Amino acid sequence: MTIAITTQLICFVALAAALVLGALGVVLLPNIVYSAFLLGGVFLSVAGLYLLLNASFVAAAQVLVYVGAVNVLILFAIMLVNKREDLSAIPGLGVRRLLSGLVCGGLFALLLRVAFTTPWALPGPLPVGEEATIRIGEHLFSDYLLPFELASVLLLMAMIGAIVLARRDVLSCDIGTGEAVDQGLIEKARTPLLLDRSTP
Amino acid sequence: MDPAPFQLSNGVPLQAYLVLAALLFCTGVWGLINSRNAVRVLMSIELMLNAVNINLMAFSSYLDGQLIRGQVFAIFVITVAAAEAAVGLAILLSLYRNRDTVDMERFNLLRW
Numbered sequence: 001m002t003i004a005i006t007t008q009l010i011c012f013v014a015l016a017a018a019l020v021l022g023a024l025g026v027v028l029l030p031n032i033v034y035s036a037f038l039l040g041g042v043f044l045s046v047a048g049l050y051l052l053l054n055a056s057f058v059a060a061a062q063v064l065v066y067v068g069a070v071n072v073l074i075l076f077a078i079m080l081v082n083k084r085e086d087l088s089a090i091p092g093l094g095v096r097r098l099l100s101g102l103v104c105g106g107l108f109a110l111l112l113r114v115a116f117t118t119p120w121a122l123p124g125p126l127p128v129g130e131e132a133t134i135r136i137g138e139h140l141f142s143d144y145l146l147p148f149e150l151a152s153v154l155l156l157m158a159m160i161g162a163i164v165l166a167r168r169d170v171l172s173c174d175i176g177t178g179e180a181v182d183q184g185l186i187e188k189a190r191t192p193l194l195l196d197r198s199t200p
Numbered sequence: 201m202d203p204a205p206f207q208l209s210n211g212v213p214l215q216a217y218l219v220l221a222a223l224l225f226c227t228g229v230w231g232l233i234n235s236r237n238a239v240r241v242l243m244s245i246e247l248m249l250n251a252v253n254i255n256l257m258a259f260s261s262y263l264d265g266q267l268i269r270g271q272v273f274a275i276f277v278i279t280v281a282a283a284e285a286a287v288g289l290a291i292l293l294s295l296y297r298n299r300d301t302v303d304m305e306r307f308n309l310l311r312w
Contacts (some may be wrong), residue, residue, distance in 0.1 A: 005211045016220050023224050026243055027231030039243050046250050048254075049220075052212070058271050062253075065278050070246060070285045077289040078239055081296045087236050087303050098216045100233040104226040111222035115215050120263065122214060139272045145213040151279045158283030163292035168287035 003052075011052055019045040032078055040071045057133040217258035225251035238295070238302045242288050249281045 005009075026035045043066040050059035061157040128135055140148045224247055231244035253274045261269020295304055 008211050012216065016216075019220065020223055020227075023227040023247055026247060027227055027235070027240070030238055032237055036242060037239060039246065041282060042247065042250065046254060049217070049254060050257055053217075054255050055261065055271050055274075058257065058274050061275060061278055062208055065282050066246070066250075068281055073285055073289055074239060074243060076247075077242075077292060080293055081239065081302050083300075083302075085301060085303065087305075090305055097234055100230055104230045104233075107229065108222055108226040112219060113227070115218035115222065121212055122262065124263040125265040127261055132268055132271060135268050136271055136275065139267075139269065140275075144276075147276055151276060154283055155279065158286050162286040162290040165287070166293045176311075196221050 008052060011048070015045045015048045015052070018042075019049070033075075036071065036075050036078055039074065040067050043067045043071060054127055054129050054131070055132055057136055214262040216260055217254060221251040221254040221258070222252065224248075236304055238292050238307070239289075240305065242285065242292065245288070246281065246285065249284075250278060253277055268289055 019042055022038045022045065025038040026042060029035050029038070043062060047059045047062040047067075050056075050062060217261065228244045228247035228251060232241055235241045235244060235297070256270040256274045256277070258270075260268045264270060264296065292302070299306065
């Protein structure tokens with residue numbers, strides 16, 4: 001993609017600002033629904049960065065998979081577990097936040113040092129630009145064929161596993177009498193098995 | 201060879217992408233440690249995976265421009281992340297049904 005350098009810089013700064021602010025909002029906002037929508041904004045900014053890096057196919061995959069599937073899935077999960085509960089205060093939360101902030105700051109400093117002291121072999125080979133999609137297709141069906149096929153098996157396993165884990169315990173026939181029970185999609189009221197009895 | 205890779209007249213430098221990805225990753229780690237809501241923990245994991253993807257894509261574009269292997273890796277990471285999100289949310293839903301809460305501090309059944 002041939003964009004003027006100034007335009008590239010402006011786009012990068014705008015996308016980076018949206019990305020960082022959105023990520024901070026995701027972890028800091030008290031309302032989880034706002035976090036989920038900001039996460040969608042973060043995914044879209046990442047897709048914009050991919051477009052800046054001449055990767056239109058991966059940008060499209062990012063929008064389709066992350067914004068279209070993962071974010072919607074997270075929103076559905078929020079709706080399904082939407083119970084407004086006041087989290088009980090636990091001792092030492094401030095200290096824990098401070099300490100983990102220090103650890104993350106240290107990790108960030110380490111990564112900065114790695115990024116700025118490593119002698120990257122720049123400039124590398126000339127980017128392929130718009131032919132990237134063709135190259136990805138060639139990779140997927142030649143030297144990355146085995147991971148590609150394994151990914152399909154993994155997705156099938158994940159789909160079946162998610163269905164098994166998340167399905168409701170609705171039985172089509174009564175276990176005791178063996179008669180068909182017309183309960184349709186109504187979830188049976190049942191007592192949670194693993195309730196914590198010690199703390200209210 | 202380019203004598204000054206940091207000059208902004210060459211476009212966005214590689215290091216800018218690396219710094220951005222590092223910031224995103226550290227934000228994800230902080231959120232992963234400090235979130236009380238289990239859904240937010242899954243969101244933090246997605247942030248970290250996206251940071252890794254940004255790194256892969258930047259390296260693929262700047263250092264491996266002909267064989268863009270980083271982009272193929274990014275596609276595989278996206279695939280695995282989608283599977284992880286589906287299974288993670290299913291586990292979360294089952295956990296919520298059994299314990300009636302999404303508070304991470306109360307998922308301590310296996311803790312000593």
